[in-house]
Amino acid sequence: MLKYRLPPLLVWPATAFLGAFLVYPLLLTVAISFDEFSALEGMKPAFQVGHYKTLLTDPYYHGVLLDTLRISLIVTLASLIIGYPLALWMTRLEGVWKAIAMFCALAPLMISVVIRSLGWLVILSDTGVINQLLLATGIVSSPVRLLYNEFAVIVGLTEALLPFMIISLLVSLQAIPNSILQAASVAGAGHWIVFRRILLPLSLPGIAAGSLLVFAIATSSFVTPRILSGGHINMVANVVVDNFLVTLNWPFGAAVGILLLIVVLLVFLLQHWLTERILGRYR
């Protein structure tokens, strides 16, 4: 296939922007992460791997990393399971209804995370809607603890990141022509086979993109975990923020950030490998 060649001029602004605001800060962060730090003297340029050593040996940071990975994974799966049927249903809508559904799905993005987390505080608290309902129906006799734990963080993050999953899924689901599903169905495939052999593999790129997006944003979230865990759970990004803003230990914070980046890149590679393998099985 012939590729249309873009004039090079068009790519310059993006290149310049990425260079100035992504590559340069990234290199700077890498450099800082090797610096020395002491509470009295602050940062001192150096080249030592002490921060990385601490990160990899201290059980506290292992815990933070595992918590982060577990929470992010559960959030990713939850938003996939909730988002897929929703996105599939949205592709069936037409005209105004589609626009309305789209607005409802994406509206959460227009509200700040802080406000949404505060909303969950109200809903999940001991006197919140859910507990009132459980108490009133007699399912429980004393309020269930829904807040300030991992559950609350997962609920809050899933709600916050669901739109990203839905957008990714919609893009790939909408690209599947109806006639392909009809062709499968006439050929004798029931709903389950159409889903497993046609819909799922054809929407796999959307699943992969959405999952990676949600996972990456989840691992780097810090407002929602802080508010909904009441400070009990520290995710990786909380450690970064604390080091940069509270203890002013920039080198250590930078090292944590780089570690997080490496983890996300590894997950990306894993995801890519998995997608290719799954698609290969259909050929």
Add this chain to the structure above:
Amino acid sequence: MTTHPAIELAGLTKRFGDVVAVDSIGLEVGVGELVSLLGPSGCGKTTTLNMVAGFLDPDAGDIRLHGQSVADRPPHKRNSGMVFQSYALFPHMSVFENVAFGLRVRRLPKAEIERSVHEALAMVRLDGLHDRSTQQLSGGQRQRVSLARALVYQPDVLLLDEPFSNLDAKLRVAMRAELVEIQRRAQVTALFVTHDQEEAMHISDRIVVMNAGRIEQIGSPTDVYRRPESVFVADFLGEANLVEGRIAAATAETATVETADGLQFRAETTKPWSNGDACWLMVRPEHLVVCADTDPAPANRMHGTVKSHAFLGSAHIVQVEAAGRDWSLKLSDSEWTPVAPGDDVAIGWNAPDCVVLNA
């Protein structure tokens, strides 16, 4: 055992809001027959086919395949095959897997799948391409994969919705002949949707001419072309010179049609007409001839003036103004005697060559 038609539509109706897309149509398609649904855009062909396939639920009426009502069966339980205008191949599967799909769904043994797929690919002359990705195929090859995919599990009926309209003109014609041959060999009953009258004439055992959700006429290609039963059918299939008039005299076999300005034409007819009936007279351009004064007069003859002439290669199209209206003549190149615009000519046609239609 009584034999049932392969496809039976009875009072089939589909509405979309206020639009009656398909209006109580009835049709029987015999086993092994190739029947075309032909009609202008929006007349309900696709809607009818989609109801037979099971993608749409009829609002009224019944669909029977081999005598069994399938109206409340989902598409995957109707054992039909379908070929789409857009090919609708599974993009993530190879040619082999595309064709194998219907067999895998039916859980046939591996060896049998392998054999059937290769047979089907050979039938559509694509043997050797089974490893290809469908993206690496030309439009004609894709449509043949799609045909193989629909036929490989020996469906009771084959449904085709304008399968060739995305192909270029030459290939489209070549594919017609190929489809007929494959359909004969597979001995499958086929329902073919098209808005191309030449395509329908070329391939069909019978043609169902549709208009605005209704069936106008069902008949063999010769029937619907030579003996249309309505002005719509006469006009939709090929070219037609149409003249409005009334019956001036009628016997069992002949009718004399008189136009508003007093001209009389004689026609042969099988329908009983009464004097004064409003009617249309239809004569095909290829049945009009330019006659020399010495010719034994055809039953209907007029003098007129040549208005224009165009040469199309195999035929000449001549417009003649006579009796206050334009007549279109299609004259074959081998019988061509040159005329030029402005020439005075006599034109005429024989009584059996024209058709009297209900107004």
